[in-house]
Amino acid sequence: MELESTRDGYGEGLLKLGRENKRVVVLTADLGESTRSHWFQKEFPERFFQMGIAEADMIGTAAGLALSGKIAFVSDFGVFVTGRVWDQLRVSIAYNNANVKIGSTHCGITVGADGATHQAIEDIALMRVLPNFTVIVPADAIEATKATIAASKINGPVYIRLGRASLPIITKETAEFAIGKAELLKEGKDLTVIACGIMVHQSLEAANVLEKKGIFARVINLHTIKPIDREIIINAAKETGAIITAEEHQVMGGMGSAVAEVVMENCPVPMKRIGILDSFGQSGKPEELMREYHLTADDIVKEAQNILKRK
Amino acid sequence: MKGEKDITELQKICLEVRKDIIRMLGEAGSGHPGGSLSAVEIVVSLYFSVMRHRAKEPNWKDRDRFILSKGHCCPLLYAVLAKCGYFPAEKLLTLRKLGSPLQGHPHNIELPGIEASTGSLGQGLSVANGIALAGKLNKKNYRVYCLLGDGETDEGQVWEAVMTANHYHLDNLCAIVDRNRLQIDGNTEDIMHLEPYPEKWKAFGWKVIEIEGNKIEEVLSAYRQAEKIKGKPSVVIAHTIKGKGVSFMENRVEWHGKAPKKEETEKALEELNAAVSLRTK
Numbered sequence A: 001m002e003l004e005s006t007r008d009g010y011g012e013g014l015l016k017l018g019r020e021n022k023r024v025v026v027l028t029a030d031l032g033e034s035t036r037s038h039w040f041q042k043e044f045p046e047r048f049f050q051m052g053i054a055e056a057d058m059i060g061t062a063a064g065l066a067l068s069g070k071i072a073f074v075s076d077f078g079v080f081v082t083g084r085v086w087d088q089l090r091v092s093i094a095y096n097n098a099n100v101k102i103g104s105t106h107c108g109i110t111v112g113a114d115g116a117t118h119q120a121i122e123d124i125a126l127m128r129v130l131p132n133f134t135v136i137v138p139a140d141a142i143e144a145t146k147a148t149i150a151a152s153k154i155n156g157p158v159y160i161r162l163g164r165a166s167l168p169i170i171t172k173e174t175a176e177f178a179i180g181k182a183e184l185l186k187e188g189k190d191l192t193v194i195a196c197g198i199m200v201h202q203s204l205e206a207a208n209v210l211e212k213k214g215i216f217a218r219v220i221n222l223h224t225i226k227p228i229d230r231e232i233i234i235n236a237a238k239e240t241g242a243i244i245t246a247e248e249h250q251v252m253g254g255m256g257s258a259v260a261e262v263v264m265e266n267c268p269v270p271m272k273r274i275g276i277l278d279s280f281g282q283s284g285k286p287e288e289l290m291r292e293y294h295l296t297a298d299d300i301v302k303e304a305q306n307i308l309k310r311k
Numbered sequence B: 001m002k003g004e005k006d007i008t009e010l011q012k013i014c015l016e017v018r019k020d021i022i023r024m025l026g027e028a029g030s031g032h033p034g035g036s037l038s039a040v041e042i043v044v045s046l047y048f049s050v051m052r053h054r055a056k057e058p059n060w061k062d063r064d065r066f067i068l069s070k071g072h073c074c075p076l077l078y079a080v081l082a083k084c085g086y087f088p089a090e091k092l093l094t095l096r097k098l099g100s101p102l103q104g105h106p107h108n109i110e111l112p113g114i115e116a117s118t119g120s121l122g123q124g125l126s127v128a129n130g131i132a133l134a135g136k137l138n139k140k141n142y143r144v145y146c147l148l149g150d151g152e153t154d155e156g157q158v159w160e161a162v163m164t165a166n167h168y169h170l171d172n173l174c175a176i177v178d179r180n181r182l183q184i185d186g187n188t189e190d191i192m193h194l195e196p197y198p199e200k201w202k203a204f205g206w207k208v209i210e211i212e213g214n215k216i217e218e219v220l221s222a223y224r225q226a227e228k229i230k231g232k233p234s235v236v237i238a239h240t241i242k243g244k245g246v247s248f249m250e251n252r253v254e255w256h257g258k259a260p261k262k263e264e265t266e267k268a269l270e271e272l273n274a275a276v277s278l279r280t281k
Ligand SMILES: Cc1ncc(C[n+]2csc(CCOP(=O)(O)OP(=O)(O)O)c2C)c(N)n1
Pocket: B032, B034, B035, B036, B070, B072, B073, B119, B120, B121, B122, B148, B149, B150, B151, B152, B153, B178, B180, B182, B183, B184, B242, B256
């Protein structure tokens, strides 16, 4: 199986954009290579801004560039480009409705050995509460490239959540990617698994295991957390009667919470949110951490069997 | 708008703007008089003499840009924008009221003429840098002005931005610090020691111009000087009097963020009117 990280997909997206749109500029805070922005830097040095280890200033500078007609992509680690600069995101970007895109790499616990300080697992919650922001979580490198390009085409702030770990390619080059329109990956009638990012792959695996047990799970790739695809969620609730969400993020305030808000207000059905339960991450290999925090296909299978009893 | 006005004319406008600020705050019942009054000459000189801008075409591509980093002093900016014709002067009395485009801190989406939303201190210079960088990229020759409070420069982000402007040789950028020596809780040197202040900016690679910031002639000459500096950004450190023009507010820390009551408003306007008639004599 082909493996590639979503940050690589982002870097490729930036490069494509650089070639087709002169308005695109990229900023980073001493993390050019780690965020895969150095490919853009090499080809378009005059449109690349090294800002030093000064994230707050970088956000403001990006806002100023955007207010002057540029499409500014900010590339940085998820922890440093959300919580650390949340007020700058709120005032200088969101309140200005500035055309800034945040390429947020190293999200989730699969960052691995660097440990809790470097694992952004609160970022979806922090970003989806900001007005004017669109929030996207690509499921693989192909989708990350598409999301990067799509983000450049809408006017306003976009947050793109990316990871460091190499992931299987599960989407197709030819599949259409539309912001706000979730992707139905597998039909099913007994329950629905709604996932984003790295958990989409785990959910597909879980659905295959469940199928062998005679349980048919629908699988949805909810790549856009905001604006959320209400229709696909409501239909899933109505048609399958039970929903599991799976994300590499705190369950509080994350993608699962966003889905729960839609379900609860429209057609309440039994739900279970899989994610990190009010704790920090820790050092370890990505696969070890996925097991430790119950983010594997096996965990999804187990919860699927449990939720059917609540239907 | 780049028609030169003479000094007396500008001084008259300053008095009118001070009266507008008092009226607006009196009507609103809350807001920040001290830092609005101290920076009147700084902002009036920009909009009535120095900057190229068009009130009827606020998004004119080649305009010079002004960012009010100390957003709490927006009554001053609103009064100046209205006087330039960006919006009708009647709107001034809607300050801080429900539905008004004159928000308690400036919002660029609501009000034409506001380049960037501010109010959370310490962010404006970074935004100004971005606008100045875009100017260089686009080979435009507009200039970018950014007004900060002295207390505001306690913020670490300001010094990040100070480094960035130097690193990218932003000679199209001119920062102005309203050095009124007061912030909310007291004297700047008691709250967080700033001196030796000009030396700090110099050490970060900036051209430093120190002036008496309530003297129009000095303010104008500082901007002229800054325009000629090449290869690095300039900062005008403007020594001012917080609350300038209203005797009972001058240098009084308690007038940082409270509005004058009815009698205080009248008293302040009386003083300012007396100053006007003195001038026109
Ligand atoms: C980030 C942030 N912290 C605190 C405040 C609250 N605040 C508003 S004005 C002010 C003091 C500002 O003093 P200074 O910059 O000297 O302004 P001036 O004297 O010109 O009014 C403070 C602390 C704020 N607006 N933003």
